[in-house]
Amino acid sequence: MAINVVIAGPRGKMGSEAVKMVENETNFRLVACIDHKNNGRTLDTIFPDVERSIPIYDDATKCFENHKDADVLIELSVPQAGYKHTKSALEHHVRPVVGTTGFTEVQLKELDEFAQRNNMGCMIIPNFALGAVLMMKFAKMAATYFPDVDIIEKHHDQKLDAPSGTAIKTAELISENRKAKTQGHPKEEETIPGARGADLDGIKLHSVRLPGLVAHQEVIFGSPGQTLTIKHDSMDRSSFMDGVKLCVNKVMEVKGLIYGLDTIL
Incomplete structure (x- = not known):
């Protein structure tokens, strides 16, 4: 039916x-x-x-x-x-x-x-992209071993909300495997407000809005001597x-x- x-x-x-x-x-x-x-x-x-x-x-x-x-x-x-x-x-x-x-x-x-x-x-x-869901799952797994993380999400310039729902959901999943912590230097100061992005449990979220983009996200983990980047791109809806x-x-x-x-x- x-x-x-x-x-x-x-x-x-x-x-x-x-x-x-x-x-x-x-x-x-x-x-x-x-x-x-x-x-x-x-x-x-x-x-x-x-x-x-x-x-x-x-x-x-x-x-x-x-x-x-x-x-x-x-x-x-x-x-x-x-x-x-x-x-x-x-x-x-x-x-x-x-x-x-x-x-x-x-x-x-x-x-x-x-x-x-x-x-x-x-x-x-x-x-709704299956690849984006896998990106979020992989990021949650990685957070157990890499607690320092920034999320960069990039969308077309007609998107009305920032950060994206995907970025927020990713940060929430990461938080399930990561204790909340403040990242960066303890005396860090933003000389221009917002330079370090939004903050969710110490995870920094950065939003890019430009024509030509569709939906893209990078989750960048850092630890001494190495970084791990998990990335997904939707080129077409x-x-x-x-x-x-x-x-x-x-x-x-x-x-x-x-x-x-x-x-x-």
């Missing part, structure tokens, strides 16, 4: 890839889209390759009320709208698969409680679609909030 999908953010670079992926999957069926600019239009008027007249809504609640057959929301819009769309999906018994980042701890807790209460799955995935596909299928089976693709691999 086909999984009925709603996509939020279909005009974005990730969203447009998701539209192609869902339309090409025989067991997925795209039933509607959420887009703040094209209310009342149909997707075929925006994407000539889409042959069906899939309705577009600017209001998530109205979308879910009109499509009670929807099973999964693929949320790929922007941080300001992502939480609202995700919560509305859960309220209408639609399971969210969320690539939008920037949720607070309070919001994550609330979504988890809501999903548990309704016996539904909700997945928030900072990075098609690299994320295998992860999206996996999550759409998996969210139908799980209960509560799942955070990070690493937890289901």
